[in-house]
Amino acid sequence: MKAKNVLSAEILGQIALIQGMVAHLPDKEQVMRFVCRGLKDIPGVDNIDYVIYRDCVSPEQANVPKSERLHKIEIKLEGCQHGELIIHISDADMFDPYIPFLENLGNMLAVLFEERRQRRLNKLILENLEKRVYERTEALELEIKERKQVEEALRESEENLRITLNSIGDAVISTDTAGNITRMNMVAETLTGWKQNEAIGKPLTAVFHIIHGQTRALMQNPVEKVLKARKIVGLAKHTVLVAKDGTEYQIADSGAPIWDVAGNITGVVLVFRDVTKQLETAHELLKAKKLESVGILAGGIAHDFNNLLTGLFGNIELARMFLSEDHKSYKFLKSAEDSMENAVNLTKQLLTFARGGDPIKETVSIGEMLVETAKFSMHGSQAKLQTTIAPDLWSIRADKGQLSQVISNLIINAQQAMPTGGTITVTANNAINLGERYVQITIQDEGVGIAFQHREKIFDPYFSTKEKGNGLGLAMTHSIIRKHDGRITVDSQPGQGSVFTIYLPAVENLEEEPVAQSATENPALLSSSARILIMDDDKAVREMLGKMLNQMGYEVSCSIDGQEAVAKYQAAWEKGSPYDVVITDLTIPGGMGGQAAAQEILNINPQAKIIVSSGYATNPILANYEAYGFTGIAAKPYHFVELQKVVQQTLSSGTV
Amino acid sequence: MIARMEAVAMGQDGLMVSLGFTEEKVCAGAHICQIYSDDAERVDSLLKFLLSGVQTGERSICFSENIDEESLEAFFSEYQISYDAYKQKRAIALSGTREVYFQDDVFDPDRMLNTLTSYHQESLELGFPAARVIGDMAPEVQTISGGNRLLEYESKVSMLLRERPVTAVCQYDARQFDGATIMDVLKVHPQMIVRGTVVHNPFFISPEEFLNTV
Numbered sequence: 125m126k127a128k129n130v131l132s133a134e135i136l137g138q139i140a141l142i143q144g145m146v147a148h149l150p151d152k153e154q155v156m157r158f159v160c161r162g163l164k165d166i167p168g169v170d171n172i173d174y175v176i177y178r179d180c181v182s183p184e185q186a187n188v189p190k191s192e193r194l195h196k197i198e199i200k201l202e203g204c205q206h207g208e209l210i211i212h213i214s215d216a217d218m219f220d221p222y223i224p225f226l227e228n229l230g231n232m233l234a235v236l237f238e239e240r241r242q243r244r245l246n247k248l249i250l251e252n253l254e255k256r257v258y259e260r261t262e263a264l265e266l267e268i269k270e271r272k273q274v275e276e277a278l279r280e281s282e283e284n285l286r287i288t289l290n291s292i293g294d295a296v297i298s299t300d301t302a303g304n305i306t307r308m309n310m311v312a313e314t315l316t317g318w319k320q321n322e323a324i325g326k327p328l329t330a331v332f333h334i335i336h337g338q339t340r341a342l343m344q345n346p347v348e349k350v351l352k353a354r355k356i357v358g359l360a361k362h363t364v365l366v367a368k369d370g371t372e373y374q375i376a377d378s379g380a381p382i383w384d385v386a387g388n389i390t391g392v393v394l395v396f397r398d399v400t401k402q403l404e405t406a407h408e409l410l411k412a413k414k415l416e417s418v419g420i421l422a423g424g425i426a427h428d429f430n431n432l433l434t435g436l437f438g439n440i441e442l443a444r445m446f447l448s449e450d451h452k453s454y455k456f457l458k459s460a461e462d463s464m465e466n467a468v469n470l471t472k473q474l475l476t477f478a479r480g481g482d483p484i485k486e487t488v489s490i491g492e493m494l495v496e497t498a499k500f501s502m503h504g505s506q507a508k509l510q511t512t513i514a515p516d517l518w519s520i521r522a523d524k525g526q527l528s529q530v531i532s533n534l535i536i537n538a539q540q541a542m543p544t545g546g547t548i549t550v551t552a553n554n555a556i557n558l559g560e561r562y563v564q565i566t567i568q569d570e571g572v573g574i575a576f577q578h579r580e581k582i583f584d585p586y587f588s589t590k591e592k593g594n595g596l597g598l599a600m601t602h603s604i605i606r607k608h609d610g611r612i613t614v615d616s617q618p619g620q621g622s623v624f625t626i627y628l629p630a631v632e633n634l635e636e637e638p639v640a641q642s643a644t645e646n647p648a649l650l651s652s653s654a655r656i657l658i659m660d661d662d663k664a665v666r667e668m669l670g671k672m673l674n675q676m677g678y679e680v681s682c683s684i685d686g687q688e689a690v691a692k693y694q695a696a697w698e699k700g701s702p703y704d705v706v707i708t709d710l711t712i713p714g715g716m717g718g719q720a721a722a723q724e725i726l727n728i729n730p731q732a733k734i735i736v737s738s739g740y741a742t743n744p745i746l747a748n749y750e751a752y753g754f755t756g757i758a759a760k761p762y763h764f765v766e767l768q769k770v771v772q773q774t775l776s777s778g779t780v
Numbered sequence: 781m782i783a784r785m786e787a788v789a790m791g792q793d794g795l796m797v798s799l800g801f802t803e804e805k806v807c808a809g810a811h812i813c814q815i816y817s818d819d820a821e822r823v824d825s826l827l828k829f830l831l832s833g834v835q836t837g838e839r840s841i842c843f844s845e846n847i848d849e850e851s852l853e854a855f856f857s858e859y860q861i862s863y864d865a866y867k868q869k870r871a872i873a874l875s876g877t878r879e880v881y882f883q884d885d886v887f888d889p890d891r892m893l894n895t896l897t898s899y900h901q902e903s904l905e906l907g908f909p910a911a912r913v914i915g916d917m918a919p920e921v922q923t924i925s926g927g928n929r930l931l932e933y934e935s936k937v938s939m940l941l942r943e944r945p946v947t948a949v950c951q952y953d954a955r956q957f958d959g960a961t962i963m964d965v966l967k968v969h970p971q972m973i974v975r976g977t978v979v980h981n982p983f984f985i986s987p988e989e990f991l992n993t994v
């Protein structure tokens with residue numbers, strides 16, 4: 125007989141053992157089966173059932189046998205019920221003492237089940253989290269890959285843009301809408317004098333300093349212009365970019381807005397280039413055209429004028445030669461001759477501009493000529509002259525007469541720039557530029573200088589700042605230097621004087637010796653006998669030339685054009701008494717000219733000696749007469765002494 | 781030696797042996813149930829039980845599908861013990877559970893009891909001071925022919941070990957057996973291991989009582 129209200133240690137041990145063992149069982153079902161099997165021997169218990177709650181929810185139909193004496197042990201923790209132990213009691217007195225232990229067991233099971241549920245939930249959460257992490261990681265990897273591709277594409281694009289910008293010849297600067305520089309290429313670096321890493325972030329106006337070339341006024345910031353106009357705009361003419369080191373460049377440029385895909389302006393790009401040389405070239409071309417126009421006019425006038433002068437000059441000179449110096453008419457004729465000489469010089473100046481007015485070049489050393497011309501031009505001046513000529517100055521190919529005129533013009537200008545006196549410094553040195561050898565001549569004064577706005581016009585014909593200037597001096601100087609394949613530059617600041625620098629190509633062949641100065645002779649003392657054939661369409665010239673040659677002792681025959689001259693030469697040649705010299709005009713209106721006639725005569729006698737003569741001294745044949753078969757040259761108007769010298773040199777140049 | 785073994789069998793000298801994986805020693809011939817739910821716990825118990833056996837000179841045998849000779853050899857080598865040497869001396873043997881328990885696909889308790897008897901007898905004859913066995917019961921026993929005699933078998937083992945004091949550990953995987961079955965298995969083992977400790981089993985029903993109910 126079992127005692128009431130007495131706890132069995134064995135039963136309590138069983139309950140304790142169940143508590144120790146249930147953790148091994150894998151799920152609620154097995155746990156409940158294990159527990160129910162283990163508790164059925166508790167005193168007063170008839171049978172034990174169980175109900176399992178899934179996810180803390182009571183099953184709809186718990187299959188629990190109905191009994192009047194039931195004790196339920198809820199397996200419940202913090203509102204979540206996992207199940208129930210339903211104990212069918214046969215003897216409550218015997219059973220009741222175990223209720224606290226069973227409820228403790230129920231609590232323990234609730235903890236076990238809840239822990240497992242939480243673990244499952246945690247596992248699900250973890251799995252879900254891991255899944256999301258995995259998915260996000262994959263998405264991020266894809267994003268990173270795509271971003272890298274975009275970055276790589278962007279980098280390539282940037283590189284291409286950089287290479288492109290640095291490959292083009294124009295300067296490029298881009299800014300943001302605030303006008304701060306965001307990019308610039310290498311040409312822009314060169315022109316502005318700013319490196320990109322210095323310039324980026326700086327306001328455009330700090331780097332791109334532009335002024336008006338004539339007024340020197342600051343120009344409007346092109347970024348502001350573009351942002352206001354919202355379209356491509358160009359810069360005004362005469363824009364000058366002042367580089368970091370003060371160098372000035374004439375520039376042409378345009379600015380354009382930078383648009384983004386949304387149609388907003390995100391910045392401005394400026395494209396500009398140095399047009400200094402281009403403008404200079406254009407200016408040179410314009411100048412050349414002006415000179416050409418003048419030349420055409422001058423050449424035409426000079427030709428006719430020379431013919432007129434030839435008659436006048438020759439006859440006056442002949443008339444003077446027949447008079448003694450104490451004759452009362454002698455000084456008047458001499459004075460007329462001097463005036464005629466000035467007229468000849470003026471004609472020569474005009475002809476310098478004329479088309480084809482090529483210099484008659486010879487290899488010369490110009491050092492002595494420079495000093496002599498400078499000294500000569502300084503007569504009557506208050507200024508002081510300093511000359512420094514390199515002792516080993518290279519020779520050049522030059523027309524000494526023209527070059528002398530250049531030096532004379534520049535010295536006279538220098539004097540006039542220093543009305544109260546000063547020093548004019550003339551130097552001549554050897555120079556090498558880009559492998560080319562030059563003779564560099566400088567003429568420096570301490571005068572008033574040249575105003576900026578006049579600087580680019582001083583070589584224009586008829587431009588003068590002097591009241592009585594004819595505007596031909598520097599134009600002629602420029603023309604002469606150009607025709608010597610040289611270059612002339614001017615560096616001047618108002619009030620600080622001017623420096624004119626001339627570069628003339630040195631002769632390549634160092635062994636080519638300059639032509640020796642011709643000895644001064646007294647042609648009047650020289651005489652000879654020879655037969656000379658004259659060909660000129662101008663009767664006055666023919667007659668005057670004939671008289672001069674007769675006076676020199678020559679036998680003269682005249683012809684009015686090439687046909688007649690060739691016929692006469694042919695006839696004389698066939699008779700065995702050919703002409704010793706032929707003097708022929710170049711231009712015969714409507715008839716055979718001097719060049720064709722010379723060719724015909726040379727066909728008859730290849731050894732024929734033919735002197736070319738023309739009042740049209742700009743004809744290129746005169747500058748290179750030997751190439752056309754001529755032996756000598758006699759420019760109109762004739763000077764007796766010079767003519768005699770040419771004829772004698774021609775006669776003595778070889779046998780007929 | 782035989783006299784000593786017989787003395788043990790009689791339980792007269794109270795020989796205490798170590799299981800190798802519990803702190804306390806047990807009487808030689810103890811019948812112990814180990815309920816586990818972790819593979820590492822199972823293997824750890826197997827290895828240490830066998831290692832402890834060879835270290836104390838007891839003859840040891842293992843019936844399990846979850847251990848092989850390679851892992852046993854590797855484990856023994858950590859203790860500078862040659863598995864092969866002990867195997868040659870027949871001090872240790874390893875067999876599969878199904879091979880031993882389910883011959884001809886039948887679970888025959890009587891044959892198993894004879895096997896145990898023979899094992900003990902042979903151990904005596906080979907001169908071992910004691911013998912031990914660990915068996916990892918396969919879950920097929922719940923469905924195989926004769927499997928319904930499992931509790932009868934375990935109960936009879938308890939009786940046999942009184943005369944043949946082979947120290948026996950029976951492993952049951954709580955994940956593979958029905959919860960009620962686990963409780964029933966407990967009832968036929970006088971001792972059990974709870975959280976690494978050998979305890980008296982309050983559910984134990986003596987073989988005589990149990991067999992009366994069968």
